[in-house]
Amino acid sequence: MTITVPGPTLGVVGGGQLGRMLAEAAAPLGVETVVLDPTPDCPAAPVARDQIIGDFDDPEAIGRLAERTDALTYEIELADPDHLAAASDDAGVPVHPTPETLRTIQDKYAEKEMLSEAGVPVPDYHRVDSAADLRAAVEEFGAVMLKARMGGYDGRGNVPVRSPDDAEAALAEIGMADDPAALAETFVDFERELSVMGVQGDGEVCTFPVGENVHEAEILRETVVPARTDDAVAERAQTVARDVLDTLSGRGVFGIELFETPEGEILVNEIAPRPHNSGHWSIEGAVASQFEQHARAVLGWPLGSTRLRAPTVSANVLGTVDEQRPAELAGVEAVLEREAAHLHWYGKDDVRPLRKMGHVTATAEEGDDTTALLESTRDLRDGLTFR
Structure with missing residues (x-):
């Protein structure tokens, strides 16, 4: 393989914060990016070479993106796979992951079926096509997490169900009252939530260190790396993550969310075929970030090192206002004054409740207590306010 700089142009369906950080990581490699997003001046626009304004399922817009680039990828699962495949064929450019x-x-039930058939450990689950199906699942499992099969993200489209009597109301809450298409998954009595960012390159496979994720109201708040678990559990998480990668086709980064049970077993929760919020720590915490790895992998270039530079905590900056309004962040000075702390602002014009607006990352010296690092990073993040 011969690689020259400047390099190829990478087309990205989606221009949110993931597209922004992907463009930032690709630029030092000599790779330019063009993003497709329906929002004019999307978060990725200031750092990408150009933006095509269009919906994620607009075949004409995706076709124009393919014609202007040397490879296609996506940073959001709302991308249309059929249109991506057609644009790839018409323009003669690869799309990864496939x-x-x-x-x-995109289909949570199909994902669980694929993993289960491959022998990858997952929580017990049932397909839900009616309120009767959901009632039966609750009666069997005792309590379930009801998930819309399509379109859910950041906890949206998920609702806990503890009684068969709540079946109709739960389906209505996830928008499936008239046409149920859902998955009922048994509640997992987990010790902690983990994640592994896995990478498939051109004949190469690698994984990042295991992260520990802290959620509240189904939304990720912080990630701690290395995870505060024992070595045997971390090794098992890495093995399961590689088993997951064996079931997937195409190059790129995959965010693999996991449950650690009290017995130390690992169960796969969900997979994201792209860089993931729980891998943001890698920008400062790893030798090559998840975003650099994704660009390298999609282009078929050699992968970088996933080695942990130092214990790292990443904390999401979420919208704390009661209603949507122009975004202006205050209290930034404390983050900038802290040694080994880093602010990432996503460039979104408006803040609204629980919207991801940025993140704060802090690194520690070898041997420093990660729990103390988590608390101090939370304090930095919580000191940020929206005017």
Whole structure:
């Protein structure tokens, strides 16, 4: 393989914060990016070479993106796999991860079936096509997490159900009252939530260190790396993550969310066929970030090192206002004054409740207590306010 700089142009369906950080990581490699997003001046626009304004399922817009680039990828699961495949064929450019992988992961039931058939450990689950199906699942499992098969993210489209009598109301809450298409998954008595960012390159496979994720109201708040678990559990998480990668086609980064049970077993929760919020720590905490790895992998270039530079905590900056309004962040000075702390602002014009607006990352010296690092990073993040 011969690689020259300047390099190829990477087309990205989606221009949110993931597209922004992907463009930032690609630029030092000599790779330019063009993003497709329906929002004019999207978060990625200031750092990408150009933006095509269009919907994620607009075949004409995706076709124009393919014609202007040397490879296609996506940073959001709302991308249309059929249109990606057609644009790839028409323009003669590769798309990674493959549309087949995207199509499977877009459907939570199909994803669970794929993993289960491959022998990858997952929580017990049932397909839900009616209120009767949901009632039966609750009666069998005792309590379930009801998930819309399509379109859910950041906890949206998920609702806990503890009584068969709540079946109709739960389906209505996830928008499936008239046409149920859902998954009922048994509640997992987990010790902690983990994640592994896995990477498939051109004949190469690698994984990042295991992260520990702290959620509240189904939304990720912080990630701690290395995870505060024992070595045997971390090794098991890495093994399961590699087993997951074996079931997927195409190159790129995959965010693999996991449950650690009290017995130390690992169960796969969900997969994201793209860089993931729980991998943001890698920008400062790893030798090559998840975003650099994704660009390298999609282009078929050699992968970088996933080695942990130092214990790292990443904390999301979420919208704390009661209603949507122009975004202006205050209290930034404390983050900038802290040694080994880093602010990432996503460039979104408006703040609204629980919207991801940025993140704060802090690194520690070898041997420093990660719990103390988590608390101090939370304090930095909580000191940020929206005017």
